[in-house]
Amino acid sequence: MTTEGMPPLHNLLIDIDGVAVGHATDLTLGSGVTAIVFDEPAIASGSVLGGAPGGRDTALLDPSMTVEAVDAFVLSGGSAFGLDAAGGVQAGLRQAGRGFPVGNTRVPIVPQAILMDLLNGGNKDWGLHSPYRDLGYEAFKAASHGPFALGTVGAGTGATTATVKGGLGSASAKTSSGITIAAIVAVNALGSVTVGTTQNFWSAPFERDGEFGGLGLPTQFTEADTALRIKGVTLTATTIGAVVTDAVLTKAQAHRLSILAHDGLARAVLPSHLSSDGDTMFAAATGRKPLTQPSDFAELCHLATLVMARAIARGVFEATALPHEGAQPSWRDRFGASEP
Numbered sequence: 001m002t003t004e005g006m007p008p009l010h011n012l013l014i015d016i017d018g019v020a021v022g023h024a025t026d027l028t029l030g031s032g033v034t035a036i037v038f039d040e041p042a043i044a045s046g047s048v049l050g051g052a053p054g055g056r057d058t059a060l061l062d063p064s065m066t067v068e069a070v071d072a073f074v075l076s077g078g079s080a081f082g083l084d085a086a087g088g089v090q091a092g093l094r095q096a097g098r099g100f101p102v103g104n105t106r107v108p109i110v111p112q113a114i115l116m117d118l119l120n121g122g123n124k125d126w127g128l129h130s131p132y133r134d135l136g137y138e139a140f141k142a143a144s145h146g147p148f149a150l151g152t153v154g155a156g157t158g159a160t161t162a163t164v165k166g167g168l169g170s171a172s173a174k175t176s177s178g179i180t181i182a183a184i185v186a187v188n189a190l191g192s193v194t195v196g197t198t199q200n201f202w203s204a205p206f207e208r209d210g211e212f213g214g215l216g217l218p219t220q221f222t223e224a225d226t227a228l229r230i231k232g233v234t235l236t237a238t239t240i241g242a243v244v245t246d247a248v249l250t251k252a253q254a255h256r257l258s259i260l261a262h263d264g265l266a267r268a269v270l271p272s273h274l275s276s277d278g279d280t281m282f283a284a285a286t287g288r289k290p291l292t293q294p295s296d297f298a299e300l301c302h303l304a305t306l307v308m309a310r311a312i313a314r315g316v317f318e319a320t321a322l323p324h325e326g327a328q329p330s331w332r333d334r335f336g337a338s339e340p
Contacts (some may be wrong), residue, residue: 010147010172011171011172011208011211012170012182013170013172013183013242013244014144014145014146014147014148014182015172015180015182016172016180016181016182016244016245016286017246017286018038018039018040018246018288019036019037019038019039019244019286020036020037020038020039020143020144020145021036021037021143021144021148021184022034022035022037022138022139022141022142022143022144022148023148023149023154023155023168024135024136024138024139024154025153025154025157026122026135026157027122027152027157027322027323028122028123029123029124029126029131029158030077030123030124030322030324031076031077031078031082031117031120031122031124031135031157032076032135032139032153032154032155032156032157032158033077033082033085033088033132033135033136033138033155034075034076034139034153034154034155034156034168035072035073035074035089035136035139035140035142035143036072036074036075036143036242036244037089037093037143038070038071038072038286039286040286041071041109042069042070042244042285043068043069043249043250043251043254043284043285044061044068044069044070044073044251044282044284044285045061045063045251045254045255045282045283046058046061046111046255046258046280046281046282046283047255047258047259047281048278048279049273049279049281050238050239050272050277050279050280051273051274051275051276051278052236052238052275052276052277052278053113053238053279053280054079054080054082054083054114054278055083055111055113055114055278056074056083056110056111056112057109057110057111057112058112058113058280061111061255061282062255063251063252063255067100068251069109070109070110070111070284071093071098071099071108071109071110072089072093072108072109072110072140073111073112073113073242074086074089074110074111074112074136074139075112075113075114075115075154075155075184075186075240075241075242076112076113076114076115076135076136076155077114077115077116077117077155077157077158077159077186077188078114078118078130078132079115079116079117079118079236080114081118081130081132082114082115082132083112083114083132084129084130084132084133084136085112085114085133085135085136086110086111086112086136087133087136088132088133088134088135088138088139088140089108089110089137089139090108090110090136091133091136091140092137092140092141093108093110093140094108113240113278113282114238114240114278115155115186115188115237115238115239115240115278116188116235116236116237116238116278117157117158117160117188119235120158120160120322120327120328121322121324121325121326121327122158122322122324148170150167150168150170150314150315150318151167151168151315151318151319151320152168152319152320152321152322152330153167153168154168154186155186156186156187156188156319157322159186159187159315159319160188160231160328161187161188161189161190161191161192161231161316162189162190162191162192162229162230162231163192163193163194163197163334164193164194164328164331164334165316165320165322165327165328165329165330165333166186166187166188166193166315166316166319167186167187167315167316167318167319168184168185168186168187168315169183169184169185169187169311169313169314169315170182170183170184170311170314170315171183171208171307171308171314173208173303173306173307175299175300175303176299177292177293177296177299178289179289179291179296179300180245180246181243181244181245181247181257181300181304181307182243182244182245183241183242183244183261183264183304183308183310183311184241184242184244184311185239185240185241185242185265185308185312185315186241186315187269187312187315187316188237188239189237189238189239189272190230190231190232190235190237190271190274190276191230191269191270191271191272191274192229192230192269192270193268193269193312193313194316194331195217195218195221195225196218196222196225196226196229197224199213199215199331199334199335200215200216200217200218201213201215201268201313201316201317202267202268202269202270202309202313203309203310203312204216204217204313205217206267206306206309206310207313208310211310211313211317212310212313212316212317213317226270228271230271230274235276236276236277236278237276237277237278238278238280239265239269239272239279239312240278240279240280240281241261241265241280241281241311241312242261242281242282242283242284243257243258243260243261243282243284243304243307244283244284244285244286245284245286245300245304246285246286246287246288246289247285247288247289247290247291247296248285248287248288248289248290248291249285249287249291249297253285253297254283254284254285255283256301257283257285257300257301257304258282258283259281260301260302260304260305260308261281261283261304261305261308262279262281262308263304263308264304264305264306264307264308264309264311265279265281265308265309267305267309268308268309268312268313269312281308283304316331319332320332
């Protein structure tokens with residue numbers, strides 16, 4: 001029996017050795033932050049395919065840029081206000097003596113992507129300064145190598161989709177040669193993760209072990225199932241995430257993984273990469289296991305697509321509605337907890 005593509009122990013990003021994840025969640029605010037912290041600087045890149053992105057230090061991830069490794073990634077709500085969150089994570093890393101050496105000082109490298117969750121019913125009247133720097137620091141301090149919550153937590157707290165509440169998802173897999181790859185994502189799409197008005201997920205062909213209900217795809221499709229379903233034409237949204245592997249990769253290879261993560265997004269959300277989405281995917285490699293076969297990298301790219309698609313469905317499947325009047329119902333509110 002092959003174990004190719006099967007989820008490792010936790011089916012979470014922390015299945016990658018040397019990676020810690022922490023959330024800061026504020027249900028009153030209706031928003032939050034997720035920090036992905038590497039024990040050691042990780043080779044990293046990323047790509048943006050949405051038309052309305054927001055990010056910090058994303059330009060340095062281009063393969064042609066000098067800095068190759070990062071100390072952490074940050075995913076945050078708050079739209080442009082949420083960009084303060086990376087400062088909180090950076091402060092925590094600086095306390096720990098981490099960062100890129102510049103003369104006699106160190107500068108923690110913390111790329112960030114944000115999503116738009118300002119219109120979800122939460123209390124955004126925070127006064128002069130946004131709370132996101134403090135939430136970033138809180139997420140950094142909470143980061144651990146143990147299992148973490150999914151759904152309405154961290155960067156997925158205020159996330160929504162065209163049909164049901166969005167959320168924070170994760171999934172992992174192993175290649176046939178034992179290399180691990182995992183995804184983490186905050187699903188806040190303009191489009192829909194479910195097929196038409198059904199409970200079925202577009203990600204269904206890639207599901208493992210009933211991780212988001214084991215429902216499969218509908219037995220047949222109608223024209224209505226593939227009709228356009230979006231939050232609105234002028235609203236901004238954004239699905240943001242990362243794929244991480246324990247393989248030894250170059251920065252250019254990490255960039256390719258980020259593009260394949262977008263392929264997973266396109267298989268899980270219909271439509272994706274719209275002009276009002278800011279869809280951004282990061283990629284990182286911790287360098288623990290060398291690629292030994294010519295096919296290893298192709299298989300890793302293949303699984304990057306699958307784990308991202310699975311993580312997106314899991315984030316929505318595990319989400320709960322925000323505790324605010326008029327909040328978007330969750331998948332479970334609409335369809336109930338499903339048995340595999």
